[in-house]
Amino acid sequence: MQKCMATTKTGEPCRAAASSGGLCFFHANPDRAKQLGHLGGRTNRKSSGVEFRLPEKPTANDLQDVMTQTINAVLSGELQHHKATAIANLIKAHSSISVDVDLESRVTKLELDRVKNAIQQHNAMSGQGRDDGREAGDEEERVVAIATAPGHGGAGKSGS
Numbered sequence: 001m002q003k004c005m006a007t008t009k010t011g012e013p014c015r016a017a018a019s020s021g022g023l024c025f026f027h028a029n030p031d032r033a034k035q036l037g038h039l040g041g042r043t044n045r046k047s048s049g050v051e052f053r054l055p056e057k058p059t060a061n062d063l064q065d066v067m068t069q070t071i072n073a074v075l076s077g078e079l080q081h082h083k084a085t086a087i088a089n090l091i092k093a094h095s096s097i098s099v100d101v102d103l104e105s106r107v108t109k110l111e112l113d114r115v116k117n118a119i120q121q122h123n124a125m126s127g128q129g130r131d132d133g134r135e136a137g138d139e140e141e142r143v144v145a146i147a148t149a150p151g152h153g154g155a156g157k158s159g160s
């Protein structure tokens with residue numbers, strides 16, 4: 001196939017395939033090329049103009065807001081699909097980490113409560129005379145709640 005006879009902006013020979021006039025489409029139609037360039041420029045500016053901001057510790061609501069904004073931006077053509085996919089994946093990753101962090105802090109609190117209860121019970125047995133029976137019951141309920149919490153481990157569902 002014949003190559004375009006014109007040179008590019010950098011002074012090198014144009015490598016595009018030439019049409020019958022010995023020039024490629026863009027060198028044969030410089031005005032059209034300019035027009036396409038402007039269109040491209042406008043599209044690029046528009047797609048990078050979408051801004052998403054999250055607080056330092058986003059809640060599930062914050063993440064949902066960004067997700068909604070992302071979907072709207074894709075639908076209105078302001079955001080490219082691959083960028084939206086990246087955002088969606090990040091949000092997914094963030095919320096799965098959040099579940100782990102939440103679980104971790106709950107377990108830590110539970111362990112602290114357990115130690116506190118043990119100390120209280122020890123004090124009660126050494127003559128303080130306090131009844132901690134109700135509190136211990138509450139703790140048992142929370143253990144069950146954590147064990148059945150969604151996203152916990154994954155092997156936990158085999159029991160039922």
Ligand SMILES: [Zn+2]
Pocket residue numbers: 004005006014015016023024025026027
């Ligand atoms: Zn050319």
